[in-house]
Amino acid sequence: MAFASRIRSSLPLVSKILKSDSLSAAHRALLAPTFTDSQLSRSFATKTTEKKDVKVKVPLALFGGSGNYASALYIAAVKTNSLDKVENEILDFVGAMTKSPMFSQFTKDLSVPADTRKKAIEDIAAQAKFSEVSKNFLILLAENGRLRNIDTIAKRFVELTMAHKGVVKVIVTSVIPLPAEEEKELNETLRDLMGKGKTVKLEQKIDPSIMGGLVVEFQQKVFDMSIKTRARQFERYLRDPIHWDNL
Template sequence: MQRYMNSFILNSLRNMCSQAKSTKPPLSIFGIEGRYVNALYSAALQMKQIEQVEKHLQALQKELVKPKVVDFVETSMISSADKAKLLKEVAEKSGMPPAAINFLEVVAENGRLKMLRKMITLFSAVMVAHRNEALCEVITAKPLDDSTRKTLMEALKKFVKGGKNITLTEKVDSSIIGGMIVGVEDKHIDMSIARKVQMYTEILKQSV
């Protein structure tokens, strides 16, 4: 069954990769969603549409949470073939590149639209690896000044391995009082004053 599924998906996506050899994604993605994402990455890269595909899928991801779109995805009253046709028409009108259009059409035809949001999330993760990026997020009580940002970036470069390019997202949350909370890939470092207050409060409660 597993072998049949792999063959079925690859055959369904043959138009996306028919003129070039398969290109392995820089990040291993498994499962049914992974097979679609791997095929899309390979096709988009070979067709030189990788950035366009990413941009349009990110925009689509925002639409997929809207009630009307959710109803369209989940309804069984519209056949997979009709869903594929409608999606293709909408995608073409929105200016999506052929690799993305073919991908959406195949996903719909195979009745996998309920997995589409996860597929797009996985594709975004593959693109992060493709650009050799390290996603970092910093939360501070006040916006960072240039000097603090420079110091933080220098520290992050030493912390992140593999010479990855750091993509920093800054957020402001006055509730942390001061200090900062830093997220680096899968690591989380809470250096906020709010966290220290909480920690000392717990210590005082234990000593009473």
């Protein structure tokens, strides 16, 4: 009962923060950023499609190496109208690595010559009848020694395909599972924030270490309203003599 009451008491704060004007503005800025062509995306797009004049907007701004590769794959898949097929093929490839430790080790071993990795990927793609987009992308990773990052790249790519379909994944961390009423209220708040045409996919995580409250994560944003974080903030406040001088 105590844990449930803590969750319930934190929901108004969640709603207030999620519905704030500053958050809405930041959210709108991330919804449809234009992907800045890097050398990676230009070279990959050239290999996979002749529609060079078609500009594709990436639905989420992804950062880092994995984000760049995922964005390049998304652009190529959209240009060739093969987004669903490419998603399934990349996930199948990752699944095969998960099931075969030997294959996984092969893809991640940088001591294996790039030509050997490339030939293996070509054979696998041919047997699996992968699309040109998936095949060329996996070959690119093999040549650049990035196959070891394919699982992370695949996760980032799925984030883009979900956003393309209007699905927003939200991870909510709490001490205990959210009661049905609180989960419904949070869902409604998030749907209002996302706007029409968006579907919220709520994923709950249990973490007793946060001591209470909620941590809400979506689209590379984290809203930490946990008791653990509040306690740390209060401790820092008490340790800061500047605050006492202003009293």
